Amino acid sequence: QVQLVESGGGLVQAGGSLRLSCTASGRTLSSYAMGWFRQIPGKERDFVAAITWSGDTTYYTDSVKGRFTISRDNAKNTGYLHLNSLRPEDTAVYYCGAHRWRELTITQEEGYEYWGQGTQVTVSS
Secondary structure, three states, X not given: OOEEEEEOOEEEEOOOOEEEEEEEEOOOHHHOEEEEEEEOOOOOOEEEEEXXXXXXXXXXXXXXXXXXXXXXXXXXXXXXXXXXXXXXXXXXXXXXXXXXXXXXXXXXXXHOOXXXXXXXXXXXX
């Protein structure tokens, strides 16, 4: 199985940018497709973006299209979520997930087999 660790969160002003990283260990990341979700207290974990194992296919929730970019570097065993033009409503804990159906971009939380511990993103107005 694979272990995932997120990093790169922090406090940023509205309009700013961050890059989140998701580093895998235990198994090679190229064995998995990946996704990013976010969660605010008292709410469900919401889909943000997904990417296939090769990086050829990506998918985004409407609210982040044109602002966020998901990518991966399998040689570094790391996935990324680039957050641009951040808004206060983007404030959440961001989680990366992985699943074995490598050619699929899955938007449902229950489709993911492995999760990181999350990283906090706070956007001030």
